[in-house]
Structure formats: C-alpha cells, structure tokens
Amino acid sequence: MSDALISLDGVEKVFEVRRRTGLMRREKRLVRAVDGISFEIARGEVVGYIGPNGAGKSTTIKMLTGILTPSGGRLRVAGIDPARERMRLAHRIGVVFGQRTTLWWDLPLKDSYGLMRRMYRIPAARFRENLDRCVDRLDLAALLDVPVRQLSLGQRMRGDIAAALLHDPEVLYLDEPTIGLDVVSKARVRGFLRQLNEELGTTVLLTTHDLQDIEQLCERVMVIDHGRLMYDGALGGLHALGEGGERTLVVDLERELPPLEVAGARVVRVEGPRQWLAFPARDSAAPLVAAVAARYPLLDLSVREPDIEDVIARMYAGRG
Numbered sequence: 001m002s003d004a005l006i007s008l009d010g011v012e013k014v015f016e017v018r019r020r021t022g023l024m025r026r027e028k029r030l031v032r033a034v035d036g037i038s039f040e041i042a043r044g045e046v047v048g049y050i051g052p053n054g055a056g057k058s059t060t061i062k063m064l065t066g067i068l069t070p071s072g073g074r075l076r077v078a079g080i081d082p083a084r085e086r087m088r089l090a091h092r093i094g095v096v097f098g099q100r101t102t103l104w105w106d107l108p109l110k111d112s113y114g115l116m117r118r119m120y121r122i123p124a125a126r127f128r129e130n131l132d133r134c135v136d137r138l139d140l141a142a143l144l145d146v147p148v149r150q151l152s153l154g155q156r157m158r159g160d161i162a163a164a165l166l167h168d169p170e171v172l173y174l175d176e177p178t179i180g181l182d183v184v185s186k187a188r189v190r191g192f193l194r195q196l197n198e199e200l201g202t203t204v205l206l207t208t209h210d211l212q213d214i215e216q217l218c219e220r221v222m223v224i225d226h227g228r229l230m231y232d233g234a235l236g237g238l239h240a241l242g243e244g245g246e247r248t249l250v251v252d253l254e255r256e257l258p259p260l261e262v263a264g265a266r267v268v269r270v271e272g273p274r275q276w277l278a279f280p281a282r283d284s285a286a287p288l289v290a291a292v293a294a295r296y297p298l299l300d301l302s303v304r305e306p307d308i309e310d311v312i313a314r315m316y317a318g319r320g
C-alpha cells in the first residue's frame with residue numbers, strides 16, 4: 001500500500017451517447033471521457049489538472065467525489081472508494097465548482113454556512129474557528145448578511161470556497177476556481193489557497209484554463225487530453241517539453257529590411273525594423289546571433305524561450 005491520499009489506477013469512464021441520425025434512427029456511440037488514467041497524489045500536494053475542453057477533467061473530478069462511478073480501474077481517496085461510500089467521503093473532501101454554487105441562492109451567506117454546519121455535523125467550536133478564519137482571510141465579514149444571489153461572481157466564489165472548508169476537509173477539489181473573475185479577485189483566491197495549503201497542509205487538486213493559476217499555485221501539473229494523461233511532472237518540465245519546439249530570436253535592426261536570410265532560422269514576423277526569427281529550441285543561439293551580426297546592421301537582440309502557453313498549445317495540437 002502506498003501512502004498516497006489520492007490514487008487512480010487505470011481509471012476509465014465511458015459514456016453512452018445516443019445521437020439522432022435520422023427521423024427514426026438513433027445511433028449509439030461510446031465516449032471514452034477518461035481512458036485509463038493512473039496517478040497518485042500525496043498529502044499536502046497542490047496539483048494542477050489541465051487540458052483542452054472535453055479532455056476529461058471534470059469527469060475525473062466527479063469520479064473523485066463519487067458523483068460518477070468509474071467504468072473501470074481502481075480509485076481511492078483517503079482510503080475510500082468514492083462511488084461506494086460517497087457520504088463518508090464527503091466529510092473528508094471539499095469541492096468547489098467555479099461554474100455553479102453550492103450555496104442557497106436566496107439565503108444570506110451566513111445561513112448557508114449554518115445549514116452546512118448541520119449537514120456535516122460540525123462541532124460548534126470547530127465551526128466557529130473555521131468560519132472565522134475564512135471570513136478573515138477571504139474578507140467575507142461585510143457579505144455574511146447578503147443573499148447569495150446579490151453577490152458578485154468574485155464574492156460568491158470566495159463564499160463558495162469558505163463553504164467547502166467549514167468541515168476541515170483534507171482534500172479540496174477546485175474546478176475552474178478563477179473562471180470569470182477579475183484580476184483582483186483571482187489574486188485573492190490564489191493567495192488564500194496558497195495560505196491554506198501552507199498553514200493547514202490541505203491537499204489541493206485544481207482544474208483550470210488559466211495558466212497563471214498553475215504558475216502561482218502548483219509545483220506539479222498533469223495534462224490530460226482525450227481522456228489520457230499526457231504529462232505529469234513539475235511545471236518546469238513543461239518548458240523542457242518545448243525543446244522539441246522553437247525559440248525565437250528577436251532582432252532590432254537599424255532600419256527596415258526585407259526578411260533576413262540566415263541559415264538555421266526563418267523569419268516568422270516583421271514589424272518595421274524589428275524581425276522575429278524562429279530556430280530549433282535545442283540549438284544554441286550563439287552561431288545564429290553571430291551570423292546575423294556579421295551581415296546586418298544590428299541595434300539590439302534578445303532570445304525568447306517558448307512560453308508555457310505555446311508548449312501546451314503545441315502538445316494539444318500534436319494530438320489533433
């Protein structure tokens with residue numbers, strides 16, 4: 001037995017989709033939303049789970065909460081099989097779905113929290129302590145008496161995160177926690193999550209389309225596409241994957257010139273006297289810089305590494 005808090009071994013989820021193909025005809029089609037995924041997450045990790053639309057992220061999270069039953073494989077969270085013991089697991093995990101709320105729409109925030117307290121049978125002292133910490137750290141004091149429907153998206157999200165933490169979960173799943181939030185709200189949510197992990201050791205698994213969430217929170221990232229794990233490792237390793245790709249030499253010339261002709265590189269963009277030359281990321285930039293400097297009137301130059309967005313975009317594109 002490993003001491004992983006979350007473990008998946010060859011987990012699959014297949015949906016049967018019926019599609020109308022004619023007036024009377026329907027076609028059955030199988031969608032492999034999750035297609036044999038294995039990974040382990042240790043206590044205290046903050047892991048980003050990313051991938052394009054329809055990759056299988058939400059389906060994975062739903063299996064980890066017990067909402068969906070896997071079609072195959074083995075899955076455990078805190079030693080519990082989520083689909084079999086969903087209620088027991090509910091006391092150990094917190095879940096936040098960015099796209100919808102677990103709060104009661106017409107009730108003031110604090111009444112929702114009171115209901116949560118009863119649902120999870122949270123002892124009074126612990127409830128008070130957790131609520132006070134969340135109110136303080138998420139700046140909720142002025143919002144407690146406001147009905148949820150009157151909260152802004154950012155306020156509601158903070159309210160939802162607090163709701164997910166009142167029962168001291170060991171694991172927090174967040175599905176797109178910063179979606180639609182303004183820059184300030186995003187920063188606040190990220191800061192809170194970082195602090196939560198540092199102070200309480202809460203394990204966090206988060207799906208997002210915002211790579212800044214990953215950069216600012218996660219030491220480890222998993223990339224899923226077509227239901228399969230394409231990458232599992234340090235964020236820095238994603239940059240390294242870009243080595244199969246290209247870097248860019250940005251050249252500032254003394255004057256506008258036709259696209260430069262240099263061996264081992266090609267001009268991909270020209271803007272006035274500035275030109276961008278792409279070259280294989282694994283090659284040294286030195287010979288290229290020397291060749292450009294020898295032949296053209298140079299003012300300045302810089303080398304740009306492929307950024308994570310590019311690397312990931314290429315990973316996705318490579319699978320077509």
Ligand SMILES: Nc1ncnc2c1ncn2[C@@H]1O[C@H](COP(=O)(O)OP(=O)(O)OP(=O)(O)O)[C@@H](O)[C@H]1O
Pocket residue numbers: 015016017031032033051052053054055056057058059060
């Ligand atoms: N209940 C369902 N019935 C049938 N197909 C489903 C169901 N839920 C998800 N799917 C399909 O499974 C695949 C994976 O969907 P999932 O929602 O897990 O992706 P995702 O990575 O979370 O995408 P997004 O980033 O768009 O939220 C998609 O092809 C989706 O259409």
